Amino acid sequence: MSQVLYDVPGPRAIAxxxxxxxxxxxxxLGIVGAAGWKLxxxxxxxxxxxxxxEEPQIVEALLEGLLVTIEAAALAIGLAVVFGAVFAVGRLSDHALIRWPSTVVxxxxRATPVLLLILFFFFAYASRLGAFGALVLALTLYNGSVLAEIFRAGLLAVPRGQSEAAYAIGMRKTQVTTLVLAPQAVRSMLPAIISQCxxxxxxxxxxxVIGSGEIVYEAKQIFRSPVYNNPIPVAITLxxxxxxxxxxxxxxxxSLERRLARRGERVIQTEQIESGMGTGTPL
Amino acid sequence: MDLLPQIGEMLPRILDGFLVTLKLTILSLLLSTVVGAVLASMRVSPVAPFRAFGTSYVNVFRNTPLVVMFIFVVEGLPQLGVRPRFTTLGLGYFEMYAIIALSTYTAAFVCEAIRSGVNTVATGQAEAARAVGLTFGQTLTHVILPQAFRAVVPPLVSVYIACTKNSAIAAAFGVLEATGQLSSLIEDFPGSVYLAFFLLAAGYMVLVFVLAGLSSLVERRWAVSR
Structure with missing residues (x-):
């Protein structure tokens, strides 16, 4: 891409x-070295x-924390895919009574900070959910609504002729969506779903923040202990x-995106989702 | 348990919170835009070490959780004796740490937004500019950047919106901004978890709406047919 800005350099430019x-x-090197020397x-x-x-117990605690991290993320993404699918279809519904509530949700x-969601669920439902549950629920709702937008974009990106042909042979809207549009849309959305992971x-x-036992919380116990008091090495490890x-x-x-593009298939990019509200960028 | 008077009592504190959120966000956005633009120019530069630096910066900071950045800055920098303050704006250590963490993190995303904008300009544009004899600087300022800028606005605003929401994390690191008000409001107004949450969420929605509205205004203003 850099070739946009300059020609292939000649001998003098190379020198x-x-x-x-x-x-x-x-x-x-000087900047990096100075920072390293300061540390x-x-x-x-x-x-x-x-x-x-060197402490086997601590390493074990960290590994267990990593497991909890992966568990929370996997659970949240799994649930978010379901949430996203339901609400994407809801937003595309013909009935205003379904479309509007889905849009509002x-x-x-998408517009609420995840931390605010986490704290809210933690304060309001801690007794029932626990810290882990509050974390997973908040992540599900946030990522689910982002995925809903990705799914919606994916369904809308299938060429119009596909749904027109399906309607022409007498399919109902549910059939068109589930049998014709969704199977074609899923491939184009895979990269975006992985980025959401x-x-x-x-x-x-x-x-x-709420102590749900994932790796960063476990790590906090290390650098907060007076024995180590080492936030920088711990942060670097994390x-x-x-x-x-x-x-x-x-x-x-x-690589998935490139493979789809090579085959001339559509790819849904998160940036394509209109910035109408909330973030499309994985941030 | 009358709703309106309770809202009236909560509102000043919520507004105080959002004032801090705004301060953090605006300063972080300014800093991260400058750093991100420098990084983006490094990433498209013909000089290999600059390119390598830009690429590694983006890969490191884009894949690190912001909370880990905050730990590094808020817990780590004091050990190094780095204690910035900005008293004229009423920013203490913790606010400055939050701004440092937020802007180093956001800069990586700004860099990618700008780079993807430059990428949308067709190669032929730069080639044509060079063919008529424009220098590198002229090509950039008269041909590439004016077109890239339009393409940059939507992804950049997405990044700005995300940064606004990410400023909430400062609540966990000693800054009493909007999200930080949640726990103190719950403490002082027992049984108002829902009310406090919805008021704060509404505040964030307003901020996000304003940013998104500005973006579509800019887009329409500078829209060109390509």
């Missing part, structure tokens, strides 16, 4: 770019700050874990 590369590389000289990442890795949950996985970290998982998921979504 110039090499000079920029050396200078730029030194500047970048090191203040003793924030010195060897003993990492010693929690979807827009409401990344969002859900990242948002499970909000369980930190970031590394999330980056590995989310980066692989994003790569998977990208």
């Amino acid at each position: 110039r770019h090499r000079l920029y590369a050396v200078v730029g590389g030194l500047v970048v 090191w000289s203040e003793g924030a990442i010195s060897g003993n700050k990492w010693s929690f890795f 979807v827009q409401f949950f 990344v969002v859900a996985l990242k948002d499970t970290a909000l369980g930190y 970031a590394a874990v999330f980056i590995v998982i989310n980066y692989s998921l994003s790569k998977l979504a990208q």
Whole structure:
């Protein structure tokens, strides 16, 4: 894509770019090095700050936390797919009595911060849901309403001729949607659904606030303990874990997207969902 | 248990909360837009180290939960002796930490929004500009950027909306902004969980509506047929 902005460089431009590369590389290295030196000289990442890795109990607690994280994300996404499917169909309904409430629900949950939802469910229903339940419910409602928009865009993106032909041979609307539109839409939406998994996985970290036992909450116990008092090494560890998982998921979504595009099939991009309200971007 | 007087009592505190939310959001948006634009120009630059830096920044910060960023900044920076303040705007340590965490995180998304906008400009446009002898700078300022800007607005506003909602996380890290008011309201007005929640959610909806409205206004204003 960079080719939009400049031609393939000739010999003189290549030499110039090499000079920029050396200078730029030194500047970048200098900034990263200065940050690293600052961390090191203040003793924030010195060897003993990492010693929690030598405690089998702590590593085990972290791994169990990771399991809870994945469990929460998987549960939330699974439920969100159902929620999204129901409300996407609701928003496309011919009956105003179904269409309007669905629209209100979807827009409401898209516009409300996830943390506000989590805290609300935690304060209002903690006795019945527990912290884990509150986290999963909030994530389900938020991701479900985002998925509803993705599904709706996917159904609308199937060429008009498909539904016209289905109606012409006498199918009812339910049949058209379930037999003709949905099977064609699902493939185009797969990348967007996987990207939404990344969002859900990242948002499970909000369980930190209500203590739902996921990995960030477990990690808090480490850096809060006076023995370690090491927020920076712990945060780096957490970031590394999330980056590995989310980066692989994003790569998977990208390769699926490329495969669909190569076959000339439609791909629903989250950015295509009109910014009317709430976020289409996985943030 | 009359509703209206209770709302009247809650409203000033909710508005106070949203004032802080607005401060955090606006400053984070300004910072992240500047950093994101620099990162985006690095990512499209012909110089390899810049490209590598831009790409790794985006991959690292886009895949890290914002809460982890907050932990790094709010718990970590004080250990390094970094204690920023901005008293003229009434911003203490915690507000400044929140702005740092929010803007470093959001910058990665701003970068991607800008890059995808530049990507929508057809290659022929730049080629034609070079063919008539425009320099790199002229190509960029007269041909690419004016077209890219229009394409950037919708994804950028999505990022801004998300950043507004993400500022809620500051509530868990010592900033009494809108979401942070929820627990203190519940404490002072027992039995008002629903009321407090819906008032706060309504506030966020207003913010989101305003941003989305501005975006469609801008889009219509600069709409071009391509």
